[in-house]
Amino acid sequence: MYFTNSHLPVLAAVLLVTTAPVSVLGEKPHPVSFRSTIAPMLLAQCQGCHGAETAKADYRVDSYTELMRSAEGEPSRIRPGKPAASLLHELLVTPEEDDRMPQRAAPLDPGQIELIRRWIAEGARFDGEDPDTPLVRLIPVRQHDPAPEQYPRPLPATALAFSPDGSRLAAGGLREITLWSPADGGLIRRIPNMAQRTLALAWSPDGSQLVAAGGIPGELGEARVFDPSTGELLAVAHRAGDVVLDARFAPDGATFAVADAENRIALYSPADFSRRRLIDNHADWVMALGWSPDGKFLVSASRDKTAKIIEAKSGAVISTYSGHHAEVFGVAFRADGQQVFSAGRDRKIHVWKAGLADITGKRFGAEKVAELDGLARSTVRLRLAGDRLFSAAGEGRVRMQNAASRKPTREFGGEGDWVQSLAHDASGNRLAVGRHDGQVQIWNTQTGERLAKFTASPGW
Secondary structure (H helix, E strand, O other): OOOOHHHHHHHHHHHOOOOOOOOOOOOOOOOOOHHHHHHHHHHHHOOOOOOOOOOHHHOOOOOHHHHHOOOOOOOOOOOOOOHHHOHHHHHHHOOOOOOOOOOOOOOOOHHHHHHHHHHHHOOOOOOOOOOOOOHHHHOOOOOOOOOOOOOOOOOOOOOEEEOOOOOOEEEEOOOOEEEEOOOOOOEEEEEOOOOOEEEEEEEOOOOOOEEEEEEEOOOEEEEEEEOOOOOOEEEEEEEEOOOEEEEEEOOOOOOEEEEEOOOOEEEEOOOOOOEEEEEOOOOOOEEEEEEOOOOOEEEEEEOOOOEEEEEOOOOOEEEEEOOOOOOEEEEEEOOOOOEEEEEEOOOOEEEEEOOOEOOOOOEOOOOEEEEEOOOOOOOOOOEEEOOEEEEEEEOOEEEEEEOOOOOEEEEEEOOOOOEEEEEEEOOOOEEEEEEOOOEEEEEEOOOOOEEEEEEOOOOO
8 A cells, every 4th residue: 555645636536535425414424335435445545465466464455355354363354333443444543653554655534534434333334236346346437428330530540559469459439449450451349438538558468458548638537458359348447537648568467557647657457456556756747658678667758847767666766857848748768778768849859878777786867868859749659669769750750760779760651640649569560650630551660561551430
């Protein structure tokens, strides 16, 4: 459980749990709902340390059944009707820092503790169907309106991602995700129940999960996890009061990270969708993320005009790069992890030392080593694949550069509309380019040949 006072306003908006429904003045408040109020708090703040994977101190909270279980020889974790005799409540309010939960963090907000106290005092009732249901499946999920059967006009291709085997290309649609054949542009599947716009897509390395990040500007942000083979919604892992802007799986697939317009980065387990860490170190929107090759570090790009390298395990900031003096909207680690590429509103790509410890334990500074011109006036994220760096170069063009020498090696496109998204398939040496007019082009990165062209809007 990792929590600080600075997160309170955000958690209030995201989890909708800081207040319980209250009836007319003078009447008795409605009972606290486990499903709508207690479960979201446990999932966001407790399950990362006390879930099926970790279960520190043999204490699990990942379902109602587990929460109510007490180990032999210890006090009752929850005694319905008796908060003062319940171990859970005691651990939340104890003044002893070594015993208080969450550990290594500030105490929960008094309003949240009061909700837990009230729920226990009211009998610790379960208001779901099956008490063994994992919390992530128990919490109410917002149902979005269906997508149109046929789009009235093409939708900008704001997000693209190749499946790990290269057989499918996911694209963001209007309240849906669409899966296409990269070979011929045929529509494979439509995945419904997504928020209005999708701004980022990420496949798990084994292809079993597809994270879709987006939302409704100024109203809602979500990172939804789908089974791409069936279209089943597995979880709404991340919720925010504004859009979620990026999602990226760690190289080993054991974690995925999301970034949102509430200035936060959150790390989740794809096994049970518990939040492992919440990082609140930027002063403005977090626009993009990238993982180091070994999966130990994240690099983030923000509208606060900085890029930061963050240790994933601890959430500590290793270094901060402020050289753009403008909004930063794209970041990527070089394949050896020693340098970072960042793209900014200044229409330049900066190359800087990663700031990671070397073998002697000394740290490199976030020092700029090169600057590349010719970036498009857009917010297209950088894409790095091995020794190839891809960026939007204006007028519908995408530039490929050698990451080591930083020399341009090829350009793709040149006609048509503003480039809005990029995706790379390393196994097939293919680049997918999404444009503002909804068109998607597939290019062979070795020969420069265009392999396919289609509009990623059903009905067009």
